[in-house]
Amino acid sequence: MTRMLYSGLVMNNKPNDPEEIIPGKSYSFWTDWKVNYWAGVAWILSLAGDALLHHYPEWPVVLRAIIALSPLLAALLWVRSFARWMRGMDELHRQIQMQACLFAATATLFLFMTLHPLFKAGVFQTVGLHTNWLWDFNAWWLKILVMTAFYILGSKIFNRRYK
């Protein structure tokens, strides 16, 4: 039975379709779940970690460090599953996804490099926007969300070039 399943998998050499994880008509929740499960875990760990670190400042520093770094481990596992999924794409789709990832990483970096100094300069405080333990420009959960949004945008833009 296992052998049959395995040979079935080998015979299915259809390349992975990146549109299955981008909101649209080809979207597949199951594929999105398989590829981005660890990104969701990283996001939840980041939110929960921020809450724990804020509410329990008396916890030992080693435990606090583990809590603070736990989203990184989940993010690494996500990068691994995303890279595996990209390896299964055909070369054009892989190129488009590489461009989208580069766009997302660069845009997120520039956005936060712009927002953080503006916040330090007091620009946001003048319009009534203040940070707290949850809403902070250094928060992982916010960076993951923003990068995902830029990735979806980048995918749509670069995909249009080859349509």
Next chain:
Amino acid sequence: MKNKLRELRAAKEWSQSDLADKLDVSRQTVNAIETEKYDPSLPLAFKVARLFKLKIEDIFELDKD
């Protein structure tokens, strides 16, 4: 880069999906190559050439400029 993929495919009466299946790529890739929006990698170009039993230079041609 110019190519004769569309003519060769039409001669065999294959759809873009048929050709995509034979090359293990997506239909979008076949379309992008045919419309010259995307230049295939060397391994894919070899695969195309082997499929049509031609040389790479008989299918793909570098632009003069």
